[in-house]
Amino acid sequence: MDYDTYGSNAVELAIDLANADRDADPGWAEAFLRAHDEWFTLETPLELSPAEARRAAATADLVRAVAVAATQDEVITRLNELLALARPHPYATDHDGELHLHYARPDAPALEQLTTTVAMGLSQVVAQHGWQRLGVCSAEGCDDVYVDTSRNASRRYCSNTCASRSTVAAYRARRKT
Numbered sequence: 001m002d003y004d005t006y007g008s009n010a011v012e013l014a015i016d017l018a019n020a021d022r023d024a025d026p027g028w029a030e031a032f033l034r035a036h037d038e039w040f041t042l043e044t045p046l047e048l049s050p051a052e053a054r055r056a057a058a059t060a061d062l063v064r065a066v067a068v069a070a071t072q073d074e075v076i077t078r079l080n081e082l083l084a085l086a087r088p089h090p091y092a093t094d095h096d097g098e099l100h101l102h103y104a105r106p107d108a109p110a111l112e113q114l115t116t117t118v119a120m121g122l123s124q125v126v127a128q129h130g131w132q133r134l135g136v137c138s139a140e141g142c143d144d145v146y147v148d149t150s151r152n153a154s155r156r157y158c159s160n161t162c163a164s165r166s167t168v169a170a171y172r173a174r175r176k177t
């Protein structure tokens with residue numbers, strides 16, 4: 001499928017955020033920002049207050065809600081809740097050598113850059129390619145969400161790991177019967 005590059009990368013950021021493990025580490029939100037620091041302007045402080053970390057969690061919940069929504073009406077409602085948190089301020093840059101657009105202003109706080117990029121990236125992909133491109137992993141014991149970038153929209157798993165785990169499980173189940 002033919003994504004605009006930035007939109008495509010931004011939706012991956014949204015998916016990563018929705019799948020972030022929040023139970024293991026109370027500092028998960030800051031750890032997430034550090035693991036994805038290429039998304040933030042160089043001088044952006046990546047420390048989050050507890051209130052900001054809760055807002056990052058709310059954003060993650062909304063991305064997940066969009067991905068698991070079963071109807072277009074629900075997708076629209078959830079997307080609009082997410083977009084209401086965004087502060088879009090388009091900004092042209094070539095920080096990586098290629099001229100491209102960012103959705104958030106470069107001097108915005110980390111949480112604003114995160115929320116805006118995630119909300120705009122996700123909405124862009126849904127509007128251009130359809131909300132059916134988002135889904136939740138079919139593997140047993142995994143409820144991670146994914147964006148399906150395959151040409152024929154045939155993806156069912158969050159990762160190759162889950163896909164091969166399920167193939168092996170199905171093979172064993174067949175052999176047993």
Ligand SMILES: [Zn+2]
Pocket residue numbers: 093095096100102
């Ligand atoms: Zn960039």
Ligand SMILES: [Zn+2]
Pocket residue numbers: 137138139142143144157158159162
């Ligand atoms: Zn999975």
